[in-house]
Amino acid sequence: MVSLFCAVIFRDLRLALRHGADTLGAVLFFILTGTLFPLALGPSPDLLRHMAPGIIWVCALLAALLPLDRLFGAELEDGSLDQLLLIGLPPSLVALAKMTAHWLTTGLPLLIAAVPLAIMLGLPASTLPILLAGLLLGSMVLSLVGGMGASIVLGARRGGVLLPLLVLPLITPALIFGAAAIDAARTGLPWAPDLELLGAFLAGAIPLCPLAAGAGLRAAVE
Amino acid sequence: MAESLSVFRGDRLVLDDVSLTLHAGEAMLLTGPNGAGKSTLLRVLAGLRRPDSGTLLWDNTPIQEDRTTHAARVAYLGHQDALKPSLSVLENLHLFARAGGGSIPDALTAVDLLPLADLPARLLSAGQKRRAALARVLLAKAPLWLLDEPSLGLDANAIVLLGQAIAHHRAQGGVVIATTHVPLPLDDVRHLALPGAPPPVDRWWDEQGDEETRLLQTEAEEW
Numbered sequence: 001m002v003s004l005f006c007a008v009i010f011r012d013l014r015l016a017l018r019h020g021a022d023t024l025g026a027v028l029f030f031i032l033t034g035t036l037f038p039l040a041l042g043p044s045p046d047l048l049r050h051m052a053p054g055i056i057w058v059c060a061l062l063a064a065l066l067p068l069d070r071l072f073g074a075e076l077e078d079g080s081l082d083q084l085l086l087i088g089l090p091p092s093l094v095a096l097a098k099m100t101a102h103w104l105t106t107g108l109p110l111l112i113a114a115v116p117l118a119i120m121l122g123l124p125a126s127t128l129p130i131l132l133a134g135l136l137l138g139s140m141v142l143s144l145v146g147g148m149g150a151s152i153v154l155g156a157r158r159g160g161v162l163l164p165l166l167v168l169p170l171i172t173p174a175l176i177f178g179a180a181a182i183d184a185a186r187t188g189l190p191w192a193p194d195l196e197l198l199g200a201f202l203a204g205a206i207p208l209c210p211l212a213a214g215a216g217l218r219a220a221v222e
Numbered sequence: 223m224a225e226s227l228s229v230f231r232g233d234r235l236v237l238d239d240v241s242l243t244l245h246a247g248e249a250m251l252l253t254g255p256n257g258a259g260k261s262t263l264l265r266v267l268a269g270l271r272r273p274d275s276g277t278l279l280w281d282n283t284p285i286q287e288d289r290t291t292h293a294a295r296v297a298y299l300g301h302q303d304a305l306k307p308s309l310s311v312l313e314n315l316h317l318f319a320r321a322g323g324g325s326i327p328d329a330l331t332a333v334d335l336l337p338l339a340d341l342p343a344r345l346l347s348a349g350q351k352r353r354a355a356l357a358r359v360l361l362a363k364a365p366l367w368l369l370d371e372p373s374l375g376l377d378a379n380a381i382v383l384l385g386q387a388i389a390h391h392r393a394q395g396g397v398v399i400a401t402t403h404v405p406l407p408l409d410d411v412r413h414l415a416l417p418g419a420p421p422p423v424d425r426w427w428d429e430q431g432d433e434e435t436r437l438l439q440t441e442a443e444e445w
Contacts, residue, residue: 007320011313018308079302082270083358087321088294222271 012101027109030063034117045122052121053182064106068146069160092214099147107139130185134178137198141174144209151216236262249398254416260401264368268298297362299369303355307344311354324361333357348375369400
């Protein structure tokens with residue numbers, strides 16, 4: 001079962017490699033929107049440093065949402081979803097494998113791209129580890145909650161519009177804790193509680209989201 | 223190995239009180255006009271779709287109890303070939319070889335696709351894609367084959383290969399249920415005609431004597 005789970009992930013990674021433009025699209029979107037802020041807000045280093053945590057987090061959330069629409073949508077359209085549900089894995093594990101693949105192809109590159117963006121916005125180097133730790137947890141939460149949302153809107157008309165409306169409100173706690181942790185680190189306050197709350201959110205999402213997503217996949221093929 | 227009595231309703235009544243029983247090594251062809259519910263019945267049998275009433279039994283165990291276990295017993299060929307255009311035939315089949323434990327070269331040889339194994343699926347013709355999808359059915363090593371229009375787009379040679387694959391599967395005790403509009407090269411096959419939307423048939427059954435009663439019964443219901 002574990003090897004089958006990994007095989008589903010590898011299949012998605014291979015697909016992501018073949019569609020490199022789609023995969024890179026989210027990262028480029030992240031960097032581009034991030035660079036728009038200095039242009040719009042003006043190049044004041046103090047202002048940018050102050051806003052950097054929020055900018056990075058909001059851009060990362062929006063960028064990670066981009067490929068979610070196709071996460072299960074492409075599988076449903078070409079009939080692959082039927083086959084995935086028949087390989088003998090429980091639907092929730094199929095969903096978890098797809099979410100893991102989403103994180104590996106979107107969350108992880110975003111994490112790496114966040115470093116140059118943070119430096120560009122003038123975040124102190126001492127807060128970088130906390131930014132990355134927060135984004136690590138936050139991007140995992142987003143893959144889980146986003147995957148759940150994607151499976152629920154699957155088969156709905158205009159699902160692509162529904163998806164952000166469904167996912168973004170659910171993800172706000174992660175945004176609040178993640179950005180607050182960087183702010184706390186920058187001003188010398190304890191940042192650990194925020195990251196711990198983010199970790200608790202992730203711990204809750206890991207079992208619950210795949211279950212809901214599995215039910216969504218079952219409903220979508222009916 | 224038996225299934226009995228499945229009844230199913232969608233938004234409209236697609237399948238009404240359909241019953242079928244199949245034993246190891248048997249094959250059944252589902253026929254009927256477009257919209258008669260052939261594909262729906264296959265999806266119900268695959269466990270992809272829940273029947274709104276009625277039960278499906280496999281070895282006297284209801285499949286609804288554990289649909290994941292049932293999924294491992296099923297090889298399903300849908301309308302769509304479910305191939306990723308950017309992956310090669312080999313890469314497309316890799317996951318399913320892992321799932322079912324079949325050998326990819328054997329499966330590709332059986333559908334005469336081995337020379338094209340490294341070609342991206344987007345370069346295949348419709349019939350070649352269908353053969354790749356059939357190779358996935360072979361790879362599943364599942365006792366129950368559910369084939370939705372398996373001959374779609376296949377040339378005469380490939381249909382012969384399909385017939386051989388089905389015969390081989392049945393010889394090993396497998397069960398095949400297929401929908402079709404064209405004759406398939408199958409021996410000793412049973413037929414189930416689905417009446418279609420305005421049910422013209424009141425009662426229709428077909429008995430072929432063994433000691434087991436094989437009862438195909440389709441009842442029309444007045445709206």
